[in-house]
Amino acid sequence: MKNSKILALVLVSVLTFSSCSDDDPIAVNEEELITTVTTTLTSAGSPTVTMTSRDLDGDGPNLPVVTISGNLSISTTYTGAVTFLNESVTPTEDITKEVKEEGYEHQLFFQAPPAIGVFTYTDLDKNGKPIGLAFTLRTGSAATTGDIVVVLRHKPLKDAAGVAAGSITNAAGSTDASVTYRGVVLR
Amino acid sequence: MQSKIFSFCCFCLFCTVGYSQITVSGKITTQDGIPLPGSHVHIGKRIVSSDAAGNYSVKRLAAGNTKVFISYIGFRSIDTTVNLVVDQVLNFTLKIKTDQLQEVVIRQKANKLNKSLLEQNIKMPTIEKFSNQTLGDILKEVAGVSSLKTGSTVVKPVINGLFGSRVPIINNNVRLEDQQWGTEHAPNFDINAAGKITVIKGASGLQYGGDAVGGLVVIEPISVKKDTLFGKTILNMVSNGRGSSISTSLHKGNDKGWSWNALGTYKYMGDKEAPDYVLSNSGNREANFSGDIKFTGKKYDVSGYYSFYNTTIGILSASHTGNVNDLYNSITNKIPSVVNDFTYDINNPKQKVQHHLAKLNYNYYFDETASLAVQYSFQFNKRLEFDVRRGDFNNRAALDLELSTHAVNVDYKKTLHDWSLKSGFNGSFQNNFANPATGIRPLIPNFDRIEFGTYGIVNYDISDSFSVDAGLRYDFSQVEATKFYFKSRWDERGYNSEFADFIVGEQGNQWLAKPSFTFHNISASTGFHKEFGQDLHWYTNVSLATRNPNPSEFFSDGLHHSTGVIELGDLALDKEQAVKLSTTLQKKWTSFSVEVNPFINSIRNFMFLRPVGFETTIRGAFPVWEYQQTNARLAGVDVQTHWKINNQWQHDFALAYVNGRDLTNKEFLIDIPPLNLSNKIQFAKTEWSDLKLEFKSEMVLRQNRFPDNNFITSIVANNELTPVLVDISTPPPAYQLLHFYSEISFKTFGKSSTTIAFSIQNILNTTYRDYLNRQRFFADEMGRNLQLQLKFNY
Numbered sequence: 001m002k003n004s005k006i007l008a009l010v011l012v013s014v015l016t017f018s019s020c021s022d023d024d025p026i027a028v029n030e031e032e033l034i035t036t037v038t039t040t041l042t043s044a045g046s047p048t049v050t051m052t053s054r055d056l057d058g059d060g061p062n063l064p065v066v067t068i069s070g071n072l073s074i075s076t077t078y079t080g081a082v083t084f085l086n087e088s089v090t091p092t093e094d095i096t097k098e099v100k101e102e103g104y105e106h107q108l109f110f111q112a113p114p115a116i117g118v119f120t121y122t123d124l125d126k127n128g129k130p131i132g133l134a135f136t137l138r139t140g141s142a143a144t145t146g147d148i149v150v151v152l153r154h155k156p157l158k159d160a161a162g163v164a165a166g167s168i169t170n171a172a173g174s175t176d177a178s179v180t181y182r183g184v185v186l187r
Numbered sequence: 188m189q190s191k192i193f194s195f196c197c198f199c200l201f202c203t204v205g206y207s208q209i210t211v212s213g214k215i216t217t218q219d220g221i222p223l224p225g226s227h228v229h230i231g232k233r234i235v236s237s238d239a240a241g242n243y244s245v246k247r248l249a250a251g252n253t254k255v256f257i258s259y260i261g262f263r264s265i266d267t268t269v270n271l272v273v274d275q276v277l278n279f280t281l282k283i284k285t286d287q288l289q290e291v292v293i294r295q296k297a298n299k300l301n302k303s304l305l306e307q308n309i310k311m312p313t314i315e316k317f318s319n320q321t322l323g324d325i326l327k328e329v330a331g332v333s334s335l336k337t338g339s340t341v342v343k344p345v346i347n348g349l350f351g352s353r354v355p356i357i358n359n360n361v362r363l364e365d366q367q368w369g370t371e372h373a374p375n376f377d378i379n380a381a382g383k384i385t386v387i388k389g390a391s392g393l394q395y396g397g398d399a400v401g402g403l404v405v406i407e408p409i410s411v412k413k414d415t416l417f418g419k420t421i422l423n424m425v426s427n428g429r430g431s432s433i434s435t436s437l438h439k440g441n442d443k444g445w446s447w448n449a450l451g452t453y454k455y456m457g458d459k460e461a462p463d464y465v466l467s468n469s470g471n472r473e474a475n476f477s478g479d480i481k482f483t484g485k486k487y488d489v490s491g492y493y494s495f496y497n498t499t500i501g502i503l504s505a506s507h508t509g510n511v512n513d514l515y516n517s518i519t520n521k522i523p524s525v526v527n528d529f530t531y532d533i534n535n536p537k538q539k540v541q542h543h544l545a546k547l548n549y550n551y552y553f554d555e556t557a558s559l560a561v562q563y564s565f566q567f568n569k570r571l572e573f574d575v576r577r578g579d580f581n582n583r584a585a586l587d588l589e590l591s592t593h594a595v596n597v598d599y600k601k602t603l604h605d606w607s608l609k610s611g612f613n614g615s616f617q618n619n620f621a622n623p624a625t626g627i628r629p630l631i632p633n634f635d636r637i638e639f640g641t642y643g644i645v646n647y648d649i650s651d652s653f654s655v656d657a658g659l660r661y662d663f664s665q666v667e668a669t670k671f672y673f674k675s676r677w678d679e680r681g682y683n684s685e686f687a688d689f690i691v692g693e694q695g696n697q698w699l700a701k702p703s704f705t706f707h708n709i710s711a712s713t714g715f716h717k718e719f720g721q722d723l724h725w726y727t728n729v730s731l732a733t734r735n736p737n738p739s740e741f742f743s744d745g746l747h748h749s750t751g752v753i754e755l756g757d758l759a760l761d762k763e764q765a766v767k768l769s770t771t772l773q774k775k776w777t778s779f780s781v782e783v784n785p786f787i788n789s790i791r792n793f794m795f796l797r798p799v800g801f802e803t804t805i806r807g808a809f810p811v812w813e814y815q816q817t818n819a820r821l822a823g824v825d826v827q828t829h830w831k832i833n834n835q836w837q838h839d840f841a842l843a844y845v846n847g848r849d850l851t852n853k854e855f856l857i858d859i860p861p862l863n864l865s866n867k868i869q870f871a872k873t874e875w876s877d878l879k880l881e882f883k884s885e886m887v888l889r890q891n892r893f894p895d896n897n898f899i900t901s902i903v904a905n906n907e908l909t910p911v912l913v914d915i916s917t918p919p920p921a922y923q924l925l926h927f928y929s930e931i932s933f934k935t936f937g938k939s940s941t942t943i944a945f946s947i948q949n950i951l952n953t954t955y956r957d958y959l960n961r962q963r964f965f966a967d968e969m970g971r972n973l974q975l976q977l978k979f980n981y
Contacts, residue, residue: 034806151807154577174513175806
């Protein structure tokens with residue numbers, strides 16, 4: 001009697017509430033995601049070298065795919081540029097512009113064995129601090145092979161010791177991108 | 188019925204022991220000889236009602252002088268003492284009340300059904316002391332309860348080594364549904380709203396659910412039975428966090444008619460400080476309200492309750508570092524990567540959580556021995572997590588979840604002679620909505636869950652000093668989720684062979700899947716309570732609990748931004764089943780009492796988060812923690828002593844030890860609290876304005892039993908990639924903290940009184956880290972904290 005009435009009430013309420021949420025969800029549009037980091041090195045006398053790290057499944061298990069178009073030449077000054085793309089959305093989104101506009105909140109760091117070469121920033125944010133989207137690379141004088149690591153930090157401590165000169169040690173902030181171009185050959 | 192048979196079997200098992208057993212029976216009539224059915228008959232410790240013919244019978248009473256109390260509405264009660272020697276017939280004639288035909292309100296005694304398990308209670312004075320802290324903090328007052336923390340504000344209770352979904356929290360008879368699946372989600376509850384907190388260290392609270400593998404926390408609100416109106420205001424000021432909190436409540440009590448309670452709490456805290464640095468972005472805010480209104484009639488009461496909990500919690504900036512490289516640096520450097528000047532501001536990362544709870548409750552009292560309770564509750568939980576993001580995204584939540592839960596509970600209680608019975612059923616519907624507007628793949632997907640449960644619990648008093656109880660519960664649960672999986676993740680998890688049926692759509696490199704699971708669960712509890720003479724009690728309880736995987740265990744998939752860890756659920760997880768044997772010996776002497784509670788908990792398919800290595804993404808490598816299952820065994824002991832040295836001095840001691848083994852992999856379990864000891868000495872002198880002085884030492888040893896989940900990864904050191912060992916396993920060293928508490932109270936006007944309390948936590952400003960703090964890789968715990976509390980009762 002009493003119990004069965006309540007049971008009926010429960011059933012009715014459950015059915016009412018459960019019947020209103022059958023729509024398929026919308027896939028999340030990961031507008032912010034960086035999938036592709038491309039570093040282009042150009043020099044008048046040598047062929048252009050393009051290094052790309054691409055990870056289309058974001059936080060998914062697939063490893064970033066790294067391609068390096070060719071070898072670097074020794075004792076050469078390359079003009080470098082880094083671009084950031086989000087290729088998980090259509091059309092592809094260019095995040096480089098955003099990084100540039102908020103340059104005062106971003107900085108790129110280049111890490112490679114000294115034998116590969118020396119990186120020098122050639123761009124500045126509104127506060128006169130380097131960003132790193134543009135740089136030069138003066139390659140080493142002897143043939144070698146090494147890894148180049150490019151890191152994009154968000155909100156680094158740009159005033160901390162050594163940071164403006166390109167040292168990541170005291171930079172803090174959070175990492176927006178960190179790619180490793182493995183096995184760069186210098187000839 | 189089933190449970191009755193079950194309990195009868197148990198009763199046979201424990202077998203009766205010979206006692207002098209006397210039966211008293213008789214008839215209750217008016218002066219005109221008309222039978223009075225449903226009269227209240229209370230002889231010795233037994234309560235019965237007279238039947239339709241006015242007859243009653245009370246069996247198995249002990250010989251000797253026994254109290255007899257007979258009452259019926261509108262008649263004069265009989266209150267007498269009878270010397271029982273042999274079985275006898277006692278007829279009673281009740282006289283009509285000639286004076287004023289006063290209404291008598293029938294109320295049933297709160298009958299504790301799980302007499303085989305000694306419950307631990309935290310009462311009002313302690314709750315008030317913790318007014319500006321959290322539920323997790325106060326529960327540590329109970330031996331065997333520790334806390335799992337994320338920073339200093341997010342605190343979850345750990346009972347005998349288990350936490351999260353294994354420790355349901357029941358607030359005002361409603362199971363709290365607030366997404367506290369993840370370790371960094373604290374229970375959404377304002378401690379000031381509690382009148383009494385009970386910890387049940389086992390699954391025997393079957394009326395609340397069958398999945399309390401670890402135990403239950405039952406919170407009862409303040410309820411005033413007397414016809415009175417009073418208020419209370421507690422003001423706290425603390426040095427660490429440089430903040431304050433205020434909590435004000437008004438209570439209108441009544442034995443019948445209208446009664447109500449209202450409570451408001453506000454907390455405002457800035458950055459906390461460790462001994463050596465500011466814990467940047469660890470401030471928090473909280474604004475809560477709760478209130479209820481109740482009408483008590485002659486045989487029923489009806490009440491409505493609403494509570495709103497609203498908090499913003501800053502997450503330590505340094506804990507949001509990112510990839511393995513940062514994690515390695517943090518573990519190695521032992522200082523936070525971000526330390527700013529003190530501020531009250533809360534920046535990203537932060538959590539914003541709101542929890543609404545509304546319920547309607549109806550109780551009907553058939554007579555003093557039987558009652559029916561019907562309850563409908565609705566909970567709405569909204570959780571926003573903000574992250575450090577680029578540009579305008581920074582103002583957009585990275586995680587946006589809305590969890591709605593409707594629940595109906597029906598409970599029937601009956602006391603009959605030596606038997607007491609509680610039985611009921613419940614149904615609930617839950618929906619979770621993960622807002623896709625965040626622009627980040629949600630950790631928890633959209634899902635619907637339907638649950639039904641029914642239970643019966645029986646307690647039987649074999650004699651005044653020996654009782655047995657047994658309970659049985661059945662639960663049905665169905666969960667259906669809708670979730671996008673990266674095809675790469677789907678393959679990596681190996682779902683293709685087993686769960687291909689779940690796929691309903693495809694979008695680019697993602698599958699749209701609708702995983703659906705149905706569970707039928709049985710849980711049970713049985714035990715006894717034996718009282719030997721001279722205040723020696725023996726409690727023993729065995730319980731079987733069954734817990735289904737929760738949404739985070741099933742569906743977690745992706746980077747958990749607040750911890751910088753990739754968490755992976757597993758659709759292949761099966762339900763977990765635990766058998767816990769717990770026994771307590773309690774002995775009281777005049778000035779000294781001791782309680783020893785050893786236990787063993789055997790858990791099949793124990794689900795836990797295990798660090799399994801790392802995955803490389805465009806942001807670098809991230810540690811991967813995966814939900815896995817194993818067979819586990821937790822064994823330990825809780826000890827508590829209380830020594831009343833003299834009228835002024837008291838000493839309390841508590842010890843908790845638990846050993847957790849992963850039986851399948853033959854190693855220790857992760858995140859098991861280490862041995863901890865606490866000693867408290869109290870001086871109290873009523874003559875000196877109720878002066879109380881307390882000195883407490885809290886000692887937590889190093890956990891030496893832990894699994895080795897360290898892994899090797901390459902980080903850039905001196906511009907070259909170098910392999911390093913990331914030590915995420917080694918627990919921090921032992922530590923000892925000293926605390927002080929003092930208070931005095933005095934009467935102000937009439938009935939009002941004022942209490943002033945001054946306390947110091949971590950007197951020596953000790954630097955330490957705790958094994959069960961998820962942020963132990965990033966920063967030290969809080970340093971010294973001075974607190975001033977003013978309490979006004981009016």
